[in-house]
Amino acid sequence: MNKLVGKNVLITAGAQGIGESITKHFIASGANVAIHYFSSETIANQLTAEAQKKGQKAIAIAGDLTKEEDANALVEKTVEALGSLDILINNTGSLVARKLLDEMETDFWHKVMDINLTSMLFVTRAASPHLIKNEHSSIVNLASLAGRKGGHPGSLVYSTSKGAVLTFTRALASELGPKGVKVNAVAPGLILGTAFHNTHTTKESAAATTASIPIGRAGNAADVARAVIYLASEYDGFITGATLDINGGVYNM
Numbered sequence: 001m002n003k004l005v006g007k008n009v010l011i012t013a014g015a016q017g018i019g020e021s022i023t024k025h026f027i028a029s030g031a032n033v034a035i036h037y038f039s040s041e042t043i044a045n046q047l048t049a050e051a052q053k054k055g056q057k058a059i060a061i062a063g064d065l066t067k068e069e070d071a072n073a074l075v076e077k078t079v080e081a082l083g084s085l086d087i088l089i090n091n092t093g094s095l096v097a098r099k100l101l102d103e104m105e106t107d108f109w110h111k112v113m114d115i116n117l118t119s120m121l122f123v124t125r126a127a128s129p130h131l132i133k134n135e136h137s138s139i140v141n142l143a144s145l146a147g148r149k150g151g152h153p154g155s156l157v158y159s160t161s162k163g164a165v166l167t168f169t170r171a172l173a174s175e176l177g178p179k180g181v182k183v184n185a186v187a188p189g190l191i192l193g194t195a196f197h198n199t200h201t202t203k204e205s206a207a208a209t210t211a212s213i214p215i216g217r218a219g220n221a222a223d224v225a226r227a228v229i230y231l232a233s234e235y236d237g238f239i240t241g242a243t244l245d246i247n248g249g250v251y252n253m
């Protein structure tokens with residue numbers, strides 16, 4: 001539990017849903033946090049105040065990470081405020097809307113890909129020179145069960161982008177491993193109580209999915225956050241290029 005005390009962490013989309021829970025868990029673990037947000041300014045500022053009250057460094061930074069200049073600025077402001085960077089959590093992502101293949105506009109395809117994948121490239125590329133300055137650093141990417149199974153109808157581009165995150169993680173682990181950076185991912189299944197599923201999953205669909213989960217319940221944001229904290233803290237361990245599935249046993253490989 002003490003391994004994260006004083007570590008400098010950047011969490012993208014760190015002020016809503018799963019990201020908010022991840023940020024809270026890092027704060028509770030004694031880390032300094034840079035909290036990126038797109039629209040959740042109030043919560044980002046509340047989390048910043050919570051960390052600072054505990055004597056930890058914290059900053060909230062707005063940005064559209066599909067824009068390369070915003071991603072670069074996010075990392076620059078993080079390092080300026082915290083002094084260095086030890087851990088990157090790539091959490092930004094969205095389904096945006098459900099669209100079947102015959103409804104798929106080219107612009108929509110690129111929009112979702114940019115949110116879920118290109119933004120991850122931009123932030124990771126900007127952060128990597130800072131991460132490799134440390135003897136041990138860690139990156140955790142947020143994928144999805146949809147990237148394993150293909151998702152429910154209407155999630156074609158979302159599922160494709162999240163599948164790419166799994167491959168991005170493995171490739172990056174090979175590239176950055178010799179430089180001292182561990183790269184892993186988590187793939188959450190049905191995580192209720194978040195804006196994502198409140199918006200895109202009907203109560204009927206959630207109930208049907210929950211009924212198929214071996215442990216008999218849906219997940220929550222804290223279930224994901226604890227797994228992220230674990231992988232992030234293994235910066236000096238033997239785990240890299242791995243994906244931890246968080247789905248109650250409904251799917252495994």
